[in-house]
Amino acid sequence: MQRRHVVQYGAAGVGAVALMLGVGWWRADGPGAPKPAGQRPLPLSAMDFRLTDHEGNEVGPETLIGRPTMVFFGFTYCPDVCPTTLSDISGWLEDLGDEAAQMNVVFITVDPERDTVEAMAEYVGYFHPAIRGWTGPANQVARAAEGFRASYERVPAEGGDYTMNHTASVFLFDAKGELVTMIDYHEPREFAVPKIRRALKEDVEGVT
Amino acid sequence: MNKLPYINGLTLVLLLSAMSAPAFAGSEDVVVENAWSRASIGVNRPGAAYMTVHNTGEDTVTLTGLTTPLAVMPQIHETKTNADGVSSMAPADEITIEPGQSVALEPGGLHAMLMKLQNPMIEGETFPLTLTFSDGGEVTVEVPILGIAARGPES
Numbered sequence: 001m002q003r004r005h006v007v008q009y010g011a012a013g014v015g016a017v018a019l020m021l022g023v024g025w026w027r028a029d030g031p032g033a034p035k036p037a038g039q040r041p042l043p044l045s046a047m048d049f050r051l052t053d054h055e056g057n058e059v060g061p062e063t064l065i066g067r068p069t070m071v072f073f074g075f076t077y078c079p080d081v082c083p084t085t086l087s088d089i090s091g092w093l094e095d096l097g098d099e100a101a102q103m104n105v106v107f108i109t110v111d112p113e114r115d116t117v118e119a120m121a122e123y124v125g126y127f128h129p130a131i132r133g134w135t136g137p138a139n140q141v142a143r144a145a146e147g148f149r150a151s152y153e154r155v156p157a158e159g160g161d162y163t164m165n166h167t168a169s170v171f172l173f174d175a176k177g178e179l180v181t182m183i184d185y186h187e188p189r190e191f192a193v194p195k196i197r198r199a200l201k202e203d204v205e206g207v208t
Numbered sequence: 209m210n211k212l213p214y215i216n217g218l219t220l221v222l223l224l225s226a227m228s229a230p231a232f233a234g235s236e237d238v239v240v241e242n243a244w245s246r247a248s249i250g251v252n253r254p255g256a257a258y259m260t261v262h263n264t265g266e267d268t269v270t271l272t273g274l275t276t277p278l279a280v281m282p283q284i285h286e287t288k289t290n291a292d293g294v295s296s297m298a299p300a301d302e303i304t305i306e307p308g309q310s311v312a313l314e315p316g317g318l319h320a321m322l323m324k325l326q327n328p329m330i331e332g333e334t335f336p337l338t339l340t341f342s343d344g345g346e347v348t349v350e351v352p353i354l355g356i357a358a359r360g361p362e363s
């Protein structure tokens with residue numbers, strides 16, 4: 001039932017907007033809201049960007065096609081949401097064990113100014129070994145975010161520093177590069193792990 | 209005498225001197241539990257600490273700020289995630305805790321934001337963090353530093 005819902009939600013853009021508004025309208029009155037809601041990430045095959053992974057390899061959306069994929073946007077100077085999400089992802093991967101061994105797991109920085117390849121390498125090294133860190137020129141990061149319909153914004157902080165507001169959802173794609181679903185921040189693990197299983201399973205169905 | 213459970217063990221002399229000293233309206237009954245934080249990479253990135261602040265007394269208390277030798281600019285922050293899934297972080301308003309109630313500083317919500325670290329936060333060490341209250345009282349807690357990928361006080 002749930003699954004059917006998501007599939008249809010993808011098929012009809014108008015329906016997607018309506019669904020998201022229906023789910024979110026009651027909490028859409030906070031500061032910063034609302035932005036154009038309901039935009040669904042493109043299929044990976046329709047995205048176009050060039051980044052560098054934390055080991056210095058050139059990567060792009062095509063790198064991800066052929067395996068199920070989990071993508072999260074963040075930045076390494078983020079003290080709360082990003083380490084929490086990366087440790088959640090690490091926990092999900094541990095729960096899934098071998099099931100998730102063939103999965104791409106990518107953390108894309110929205111702060112390439114501070115998140116160099118070296119910074120990404122050090123940072124992702126503290127989390128699950130499957131997690132790859134991608135960075136690159138600001139315009140390429142912007143193109144990546146655009147493809148995923150993720151948003152981010154630099155916000156000045158006290159003392160001359162800055163922080164980043166950013167989309168904190170985790171995106172799940174099947175092996176063909178089609179969006180399966182998203183895991184929202186704060187979603188309990190009992191919902192997250194079955195969603196990942198669904199992305200893995202659609203992979204199997206896609207192959208047959 | 210409603211503070212009787214908290215003066216167990218005090219001598220009459222101490223009790224009398226306490227009564228003549230400036231009395232804090234409530235913050236002496238604040239108990240901080242399950243404090244934890246994550247290790248940092250160097251000192252350039254801000255740190256965050258989490259805990260539960262429990263008001264065991266009979267007066268409402270208001271948490272107004274933080275101090276610590278670890279960071280030049282410690283501040284209570286709140287992360288909010290909007291309907292579009294975009295997370296942002298900003299200094300929190302004053303936090304009022306009713307008698308018998310607790311406020312949780314936890315990932316994705318309120319946190320003690322530790323800006324301008326003086327020293328790196330090293331896994332296995334601890335640091336003192338002082339919570340200041342509107343009645344002038346202070347509560348200091350030793351915060352354990354866990355790994356960067358820690359998920360909570362027990363991990």
Ligand SMILES: [Cu+2]
Nearest residue numbers: 080285297321
């Ligand atoms: Cu903060």
